[in-house]
Amino acid sequence: MNKIVAGLLFGLxxxxxxxxxxxxxxxxxxxxxxxxxxxxxxxxxxxxxxxWFARKVQSTAWGIVVGSALGLLFAFxxxxxxxxxxxxxxxxxxxxxxxxxxxxxxxxxRIGTRDLASERTR
Amino acid sequence: MELSDSVLxxxxxxxxxxxxxxxxxxxxxxxxxxxxxIVYSARDRVLDRRVALKVLDLTPAGEAQLIAALEHPAIxxxxxxxxxxxxxxxxxxxxxxxxxLDAYLAEQPTLAERLRLIWRVGEALAYxxxxxxxxxxxxxxxxxxxxxxEVYVMDWGVKAIAGTxxxxxxxxxxxxxxxxxxxxxLLRFVLPxxxxxxxxxxxxxxxxxxxxGRYPDVPAFLADMERFEQGMAVQAWPEPLWxxxxxxxxxxxxxxxxxAAYTFAKFLIFFLRKF
Numbered sequence: 001m002n003k004i005v006a007g008l009l010f011g012l013x014x015x016x017x018x019x020x021x022x023x024x025x026x027x028x029x030x031x032x033x034x035x036x037x038x039x040x041x042x043x044x045x046x047x048x049x050x051x052w053f054a055r056k057v058q059s060t061a062w063g064i065v066v067g068s069a070l071g072l073l074f075a076f077x078x079x080x081x082x083x084x085x086x087x088x089x090x091x092x093x094x095x096x097x098x099x100x101x102x103x104x105x106x107x108x109x110r111i112g113t114r115d116l117a118s119e120r121t122r
Numbered sequence: 123m124e125l126s127d128s129v130l131x132x133x134x135x136x137x138x139x140x141x142x143x144x145x146x147x148x149x150x151x152x153x154x155x156x157x158x159x160i161v162y163s164a165r166d167r168v169l170d171r172r173v174a175l176k177v178l179d180l181t182p183a184g185e186a187q188l189i190a191a192l193e194h195p196a197i198x199x200x201x202x203x204x205x206x207x208x209x210x211x212x213x214x215x216x217x218x219x220x221x222x223l224d225a226y227l228a229e230q231p232t233l234a235e236r237l238r239l240i241w242r243v244g245e246a247l248a249y250x251x252x253x254x255x256x257x258x259x260x261x262x263x264x265x266x267x268x269x270x271x272e273v274y275v276m277d278w279g280v281k282a283i284a285g286t287x288x289x290x291x292x293x294x295x296x297x298x299x300x301x302x303x304x305x306x307x308l309l310r311f312v313l314p315x316x317x318x319x320x321x322x323x324x325x326x327x328x329x330x331x332x333x334x335g336r337y338p339d340v341p342a343f344l345a346d347m348e349r350f351e352q353g354m355a356v357q358a359w360p361e362p363l364w365x366x367x368x369x370x371x372x373x374x375x376x377x378x379x380x381x382a383a384y385t386f387a388k389f390l391i392f393f394l395r396k397f
Contacts, residue, residue: 095387099387102380103380103384
């Protein structure tokens with residue numbers, strides 16, 4: 001499994017899980033499916049970009065930094081779209097998005113092969 | 123005329139010096155003594171370099187040929203073998219400038235450096251075993267550490283040597299598993315006190331009295347050492363649950379901190395949302 005695929009999968013799983021935690025907020029529970037889908041897509045984008053970065057740079061510290069920055073950026077975009085609908089949830093969306101991005105960045109550094117050539121020779 | 127004891131000793135020493143006439147070597151000093159002979163430093167006049175010259179007391183069973191057949195970075199290469207005018211056989215080999223393993227340990231190397239030494243010795247042993255050669259006498263005095271950290275294993279496979287008691291396997295006829303015993307004893311020797319229980323278990327398994335209970339070969343021994351170095355469970359030790367959890371936490375500390383941060387952030391946001 002190369003790092004981009006690993007990032008995609010981890011982003012999908014963690015994004016879906018992060019979205020699912022919205023169940024604990026009764027006020028948004030009716031929109032849970034949409035939140036989970038949106039959070040999964042956000043997670044996959046962050047995962048793919050983190051995986052691509054991990055192929056270029058082999059550094060756990062930089063993986064966490066880039067992953068968290070990407071997580072924060074995309075969480076901010078989601079929060080802006082959410083705010084346009086009514087009551088804003090910047091903190092509730094951006095803080096977990098930041099940490100999930102860091103986790104995805106870390107995992108893409110640790111798991112997966114760096115390029116397709118090395119995967120073929122395994 | 124009577125000669126004093128010191129003069130007699132000097133004469134004995136001089137008489138015992140090898141006669142290198144007719145060879146390309148010029149004697150310098152004695153650098154070591156073993157069961158099979160004496161090792162001198164000498165100068166190769168043809169190539170103008172220093173070499174180690176081993177002069178054998180006993181008729182060897184092809185010791186030089188045995189070592190010359192082994193080409194490995196951790197095995198001292200033999201340059202030449204021959205016979206001295208007095209009939210004793212000798213061979214010239216690379217002169218290693220460094221410290222013997224026991225002297226090297228006095229410099230207090232780290233655990234990782236100690237394990238690297240054993241790893242290098244193990245690699246040389248595995249290579250020799252693959253060529254059907256058994257060391258028979260692994261001990262700290264037979265391992266040299268060079269100035270740049272290079273490791274050399276010396277005094278290979280001489281059948282006349284029975285081994286050094288603390289490092290010798292208890293069984294009679296020796297085979298590759300006897301060397302694994304010696305490697306375990308060497309590992310025990312280099313470990314600082316107290317040592318990690320997983321490494322103590324590797325040592326104990328390698329040094330079992332019953333050869334069948336030891337590692338089947340050197341690569342299996344090295345694989346268990348590698349597991350330890352990577353923070354994984356070693357085969358030699360069925361570790362208790364608390365130790366397994368501690369090892370898992372140590373291996374995944376960053377991930378666990380990130381997950382803790384995520385959980386904390388979620389809880390904080392959940393309880394702060396009403397304020």
